[in-house]
Amino acid sequence: MIASVNDLLTPISIFGYSFTGQILISGVEVECMECKKDRNLNNCNCTYEPCSRKGVCCDCIAYHLKNRELPACCFPDDAEKTWDRSFEHFARLVGAGRV
Numbered sequence: 001m002i003a004s005v006n007d008l009l010t011p012i013s014i015f016g017y018s019f020t021g022q023i024l025i026s027g028v029e030v031e032c033m034e035c036k037k038d039r040n041l042n043n044c045n046c047t048y049e050p051c052s053r054k055g056v057c058c059d060c061i062a063y064h065l066k067n068r069e070l071p072a073c074c075f076p077d078d079a080e081k082t083w084d085r086s087f088e089h090f091a092r093l094v095g096a097g098r099v
Ligand code: SF4
Pocket: 046, 047, 048, 051, 052, 053, 054, 055, 059, 060, 061, 063, 064, 070, 071, 072, 073
């Protein structure tokens, strides 16, 4: 059930199908786009298991950028496992020619 406009910022799945299109709620037309979560998970190297943002890349990058960090997929697997997603860690890896 859609409780607020904010709920529309997350993907909508109805009967197993991702919704793409426009919804009219209280006279407000809202654009929704298909979430590629299942496909994204195939390329996600994140080892932090309890995270609810896994596969929802738009939420993932917004969360990390807000904390001056980058998502797991920006790091090589061994560096990702440290869970240090800071800009500084990424810059050190760039300096070392690892990314
Ligand atoms: S990179 Fe961060 S936000 Fe993204 S799935 Fe992993 S722990 Fe969650």
